[in-house]
Amino acid sequence: MIEPNNSIQINAYSLEEVMDNSYDSIFVTDAEGNIIMANPTAERLLNLSIGQMVGKNIQELVEEGYWDKSIALEAIEKRASVTGTIKTRDGVNLMCTSRPLFDSQGNITMVISNSREKDTLVKLAQSLDKERELVQRYKEEVQYLREQGVKNQQLVAESAAMKNLLMEVNWVGPTESSVLLYGESGTGKEVLAKYIYSISRRAKEAFITVNCSAIPENLIEAELFGYEKGSFTGADAKGKPGLFELADKGTIFLDEIGEMPLVLQAKLLRVLENGDVRRIGGVSSKKVDFRLICATNRDLKKMVENKAFREDLFYRINVVPLQLAPLRDRPEDIIAMSNIFLKELNKKNGYNKVFSTETLKGFLNYSWPGNVRELRNLIERLAITTRDRVIDYQVEEISNLPGNRVSGLKHDQMDTFRITVSSKAPLKKVMNQIEQEYIRNILQECNGCVSEAARILDVDRSAIYRKVQVVKVRERE
Template sequence: MYENVINASYDPIFIADKRGYGIKMNEAYTRVTGITEDQLIGRHLKDVVKDGIISESVSLKVLQEKRRVTIIQHVNGKDLLVTGNPIFDENGDVSYVVTNLRDISALKHLEQELMKTKALADRYLQQIKVYQHREDTIRHEGVIANSPNMLRVIHLAQKIAPFNSTVLLLGESGVGKEVIANLIQKWSPRSDKPFIKVNCAAIPKELIESELFGYEKGAFTGADSRGRPGLFEQAHTGTIFLDEIGEMPLSLQGKLLRVLQEFEVTRIGGRRTIKIDVRVISATNQDLESLVKQGKFREDLYYRLNIIPIHIPPLRERQEDIPLLAHYFLERVNQKYRLHKQFTDDALLAMKSYAWPGNVREMQNLIERLVITTETDHITALHLPFSHSTSLEMKQASKTLKDMVRNLERELILKAISEYKTTRKAAQVLGISQSALVKKMQRLGI
């Protein structure tokens, strides 16, 4: 009867007697362990271990310790969770050990899988950290820069920020001169002090003097009867940003120079001098040297302003920044209008090869317009105003024949890729090998 019960059990069962001999096992035991009766029954378990049939005997442990024991046994490449249960006689001695076991190879496998998943998760976490770090290095207080040219600018800004020296930001319109001025101010010890921005081109010429230097009461008709401090006074202890300094009327340049040399201002109509402590950052998209040569800009003022010149390269000279900036502006406009527009690869390629005469500002405005006006969620190269025509601006912006040839090559390749989709087909059409095309694309930064 008990033999039938044991045999009928789906779970593996093995029984050893009090001397440590195997006396009974069921079919399930063979099914799970692969051990046959002749290897176990009628044999002492020490010999079974010695023969390497099982790694360790739980029954012998139970006989020794006279209590239930659980071990992990390795049998035929499997990991088994084996529990030996003592059956005591009336004297309290162990008369039999009944062993049951469970194959935990699958669990082990799961554990390994879990470890692998954990390792993978750790790796992703690591990558996210690296990416976050990269993000930090790309977004310097909201200024996107990852191209060597622009990173040089950022590092220079960082280096000179703590000092009070006068900075002159040079670069085409829309390259980000104001953005860099903001960074310098933010990174300077004057960051929580006044930051006065003056666009010299936006103030009518006849008002610039009173705006900058202020006036005493009754200085001129129409003036505030109490008098007014100028922007230099308002910037006291902080920073003044003189944008479009090339537009400063020649007649005022001498006064400005005196202020920058003496660090004191005299209001219009006033006699007393007022001490000011300001850091001056100026910017221009004009060629000040040639203005000096033309007699439109005082040479001494130019040297006074040009103590630390920072050249901000045009966008076409920092191609690595183009996709980053494009995504940055896209993300911002998407958020603003709760949209989910995306750029296709060919749109980004076309943007990379365009000359951007209006620089970052042009890109920012174009992206806002595209997000609003495109019907679909995907903004493709065909939506870009410059991808159809041979970009005239690009050619004009190119200075040397080498540049022009490079740009033309880039444009033709982009057109072929956008039209024929694969490099194989595009190479065929362009009459070069696919590998030559790929090499060219790499060289051209496509």
């Protein structure tokens, strides 16, 4: 080794360190092909010491069988960089590139040759191909979800309320502004979000839907931001991109934004302000560019006042607020939607059914607490259970449909439940037991519909999800 004792020797020392620590085999020859420098990787690949190589002409090594040919000599002959494959006497295939250096008069001063095992390059290429395939698969999944989501939703606007709303949407849609959709559960906020996306400049890119109340709190950060491999127990060994990454250049729809935990609200705000996303366990950030559409059935202003929602995030997402009227306030849409839903079911099941006039009148007189979702589910149930071609149902019968008893009943009409508790147990334990059994009963009455149960219990859907999880965990225990 060269000892560094002045600036010139330090430079030479640094050069030698670079060569010694290079993964590639490096040869430096003069204009005649005489080897003047080589590194340890070259020693390993040729099974020949540097002392045995330096001073020898490359042609000699070829003649002695160390290589089958010389790329460096080709570069000298052609006076240009040359890349090719050579084979060592041990049968190792190398990908070699030789580049000649010239002085001011155009004479070759030296030739630098880099070689690497071809198998290593092939494995690297295969690894890159797998990464490209993975990225392509994510893109295809996003594209499929986008096409299916937009294709299977219809926007109905027969009422004055919806027509006025659509006038605003058609003005806002082509812009890049964030949109916040307000409306009761089941009013069609996701359908409207998809319509906004379909008329935007990003309509050919991804549309990602995230239900903030449906994803467990301990998983939502990983879903939104992604994670690196080995970030936590149970994580995918290869890591996973988050939904913000998948929405890059496209649109992301955060449904039930009011249910997002406060900790994640702060992270979301940072993403919206600087466009940087960092995966869980990652050390670097990635720039993302997406349009944001949010939706809620809650009063976010009141939540801000109660410190349940970040004020700075509220003003960041509330750029263009749009209010969807409940179905009971737009009767023209009830009739239009009913006919569309029935037409879809007829086509799907091979039916030819129609509504009686009395049935449609009954629809108009019903309050539809579950809005469009309840209307769609009811029509599907009627289409399947009605044996005749004409669906003839009275409005008072709607609340008494099998499996839908609770939605049409007043609280004083509801069934009573017999709940048993442990005797001589602490009050807190008894109250928890009563709550869990009551939730079970309500969910059973609602056929497992969490939204309907939440409406009856007068709590958020997220609270139902959490309490149901607690019940399941305790049952397993």
